[in-house]
Amino acid sequence: MPHPRFKRILLKLSGEVLMGNGKLAIDPEVTARVAGEIADVRNAGYELCVVVGGGNIFRGLSAAAKGIERATADYMGMLATVMNALAVQNALETIGVDTRVQSAIPMASVCEPFIRRRAERHLQKGRVVIFAAGVGSPFFTTDSGAALRAAEMKCDALFKGTSVDGVYDADPKKVPDAKRYDTVSFNRVLSDDLKVMDASAVALCRDNNIPIVVFNIREHGNFAAVLSGDGVSTTVQT
Numbered sequence: 001m002p003h004p005r006f007k008r009i010l011l012k013l014s015g016e017v018l019m020g021n022g023k024l025a026i027d028p029e030v031t032a033r034v035a036g037e038i039a040d041v042r043n044a045g046y047e048l049c050v051v052v053g054g055g056n057i058f059r060g061l062s063a064a065a066k067g068i069e070r071a072t073a074d075y076m077g078m079l080a081t082v083m084n085a086l087a088v089q090n091a092l093e094t095i096g097v098d099t100r101v102q103s104a105i106p107m108a109s110v111c112e113p114f115i116r117r118r119a120e121r122h123l124q125k126g127r128v129v130i131f132a133a134g135v136g137s138p139f140f141t142t143d144s145g146a147a148l149r150a151a152e153m154k155c156d157a158l159f160k161g162t163s164v165d166g167v168y169d170a171d172p173k174k175v176p177d178a179k180r181y182d183t184v185s186f187n188r189v190l191s192d193d194l195k196v197m198d199a200s201a202v203a204l205c206r207d208n209n210i211p212i213v214v215f216n217i218r219e220h221g222n223f224a225a226v227l228s229g230d231g232v233s234t235t236v237q238t
C-alpha cells in the first residue's frame with residue numbers, strides 16, 4: 001500500500017548501516033550508497049529528518065561493561081553519533097543535497113545546536129536535517145532520540161532503516177519458517193519483546209501515534225519503493 005499520507009518522515013539509521021563488510025567504522029562507499037537512497041526520497045518531494053546512531057564506533061553499554069563509568073561512556077557514544085552525522089552530511093552534499101546537522105550537545109564549530117523552529121525552517125526549504133547526539137543525555141539511545149525528534153518535528157512516520165526487511169515473529173536467522181509481519185501493533189511489539197527499537201522509543205511512538213516502518217536500507221531503491229507502496233517492510237501501528 002502506498003503511503004500518500006506521509007509527507008514528513010524521520011529516518012533512523014543505526015551506525016552499523018554505515019559499515020561495509022570490512023573493518024572501517026564508516027565506509028565511504030557504503031555511506032555514499034545510503035546517501036543516494038536518502039536523496040531519491042528527498043527528490044521525490046518528501047521532507048526528511050535523519051537520526052544516526054553511533055554503534056559502529058562506540059556503544060555506552062559495552063564500554064561500561066569493561067569499566068568506563070556509564071554516563072561517561074554514553075557521552076562518548078553520543079560524540080560517535082556526531083561523527084556519523086558529519087559523514088552522512090558530507091555524502092549527501094557531495095550529491096547536491098542541502099543538509100544541516102543539529103546536535104543535542106551544542107558544538108558550535110562543528111554544527112548547529114538543536115533548535116526545533118530552526119529545523120522546521122530547514123525542512124520547509126527542502127534541506128535534510130540530520131539530528132546528532134540522540135536526546136543529549138546518557139542512559140538513552142538514538143532510538144529514543146529518533147522517537148523524540150519525530151514527535152517534536154511532527155513527522156508522519158518513523159522509518160527504521162536496518163539490514164533486515166521487517167519484523168518477524170521469530171529470529172529468521174535461527175527459525176527458517178519465521179513469518180514477517182506486514183503490520184503489527186505497538187502493544188504486540190512490546191508484549192512479545194519483538195526487536196524493533198528499544199521499548200521506550202516504541203512507547204513514545206505509540207503514545208504520539210507515529211507509525212514505525214521497518215525496512216532494509218541496504219537494498220538499492222527500497223526506501224523509495226516502500227514509500228510508493230512497492231517495497232517490503234513492516235509497519236508498527238496502533
Ligand code: UDP
Nearest residue numbers: 015053054055060074077078134135141142
Ligand atoms: N547515547 C546516549 N544518549 C542518547 C543517544 C545515544 O547516551 O540519547 C549513547 C549510548 O551510549 C549509545 C551510543 O550513544 O550506546 C550510540 O548510540 P546507539 O547505541 O543508539 O546507536 P545505534 O545502535 O543506533 O548505532
